[in-house]
Amino acid sequence: MNQADFEEARKAEAIYHNELYSDHEILEPGTWLSKPNHVIMELLDRLLVHKDHVNVLDLGCGAGRNTIPIALRLQHTDSKVVGLDLLYEAINKLRDNTNKYGVTDVIQAKEGDVEHADITKDHYDYIVACGCLEHVSSEEAFVQVLERMKQGTRMGGIHCIIMNTDIQEVERDTGRELDTLIELNLPKDKAFTILEKVYYSWNVLEHTTVIHSVDEEKYDTPTQFRSQSITFAAQKVK
Numbered sequence: 006m007n008q009a010d011f012e013e014a015r016k017a018e019a020i021y022h023n024e025l026y027s028d029h030e031i032l033e034p035g036t037w038l039s040k041p042n043h044v045i046m047e048l049l050d051r052l053l054v055h056k057d058h059v060n061v062l063d064l065g066c067g068a069g070r071n072t073i074p075i076a077l078r079l080q081h082t083d084s085k086v087v088g089l090d091l092l093y094e095a096i097n098k099l100r101d102n103t104n105k106y107g108v109t110d111v112i113q114a115k116e117g118d119v120e121h122a123d124i125t126k127d128h129y130d131y132i133v134a135c136g137c138l139e140h141v142s143s144e145e146a147f148v149q150v151l152e153r154m155k156q157g158t159r160m161g162g163i164h165c166i167i168m169n170t171d172i173q174e175v176e177r178d179t180g181r182e183l184d185t186l187i188e189l190n191l192p193k194d195k196a197f198t199i200l201e202k203v204y205y206s207w208n209v210l211e212h213t214t215v216i217h218s219v220d221e222e223k224y225d226t227p228t229q230f231r232s233q234s235i236t237f238a239a240q241k242v243k
């Protein structure tokens with residue numbers, strides 16, 4: 006993607022997410038923010054069978070749809086959860102939600118770009134990236150972020166990556182397919198090939214695809230975002 010299209014994609018994403026986070030609350034009915042991702046929560050439970058406290062990193066955390074339920078589950082343990090998002094508005098809303106749900110002692114909210122963020126080495130037990138890694142600037146950047154995530158993970162730690170692939174954007178009024186304006190629109194098979202290669206020495210726990218559609222208002226006309234949403238989870242075993 007050229008620089009102009011990249012900036013255009015970033016702008017459209019910011020418009021969509023800022024409006025979403027200001028108009029809708031997490032964990033309330035009405036939008037996809039209404040509940041946490043169930044695989045993310047199940048993998049956290051799996052980790053907690055063997056550990057009584059964990060360090061968690063939620064990349065592209067948004068307003069905290071997953072971050073807050075994770076922190077609530079970890080409350081009263083010595084656990085810490087870092088939520089990172091590119092958008093000031095998302096981090097602001099996460100801070101509000103951290104207060105609202107009484108988990109200020111668990112969550113640290115950080116504004117930053119996943120592509121350039123430091124990930125403390127050998128520190129995390131669980132790293133989640135839900136709807137985030139399709140927004141890095143290139144395939145190379147994607148692999149580099151995955152490698153930094155790996156370095157930041159302790160033995161036995163788990164990664165759960167959920168990302169949209171094979172994305173199409175369609176005008177709702179006419180059904181016309183637009184030129185997709187997403188920073189990294191990988192074909193599903195390519196995304197899995199990269200993930201399998203990067204995580205070759207880890208134990209793969211989840212490798213699934215679901216068809217995903219969501220109505221969006223981010224351009225002049227209303228659109229439907231369609232994708233093959235992949236979930237890939239793996240555990241560091243050596």
Ligand SMILES: C[S@@+](CC[C@H](N)C(=O)[O-])C[C@H]1O[C@@H](n2cnc3c(N)ncnc32)[C@H](O)[C@@H]1O
Pocket residue numbers: 018022038064065066067068069070071089090091092095117118119120134135136137140141
């Ligand atoms: C589809 S939302 C998902 C939010 C949250 N993970 C969830 O599941 O509710 C994607 C989020 O990723 C953030 N994001 C996009 N590009 C990013 C980047 N380069 N670095 C960090 N966050 C990013 C967006 O601001 C947005 O809040």
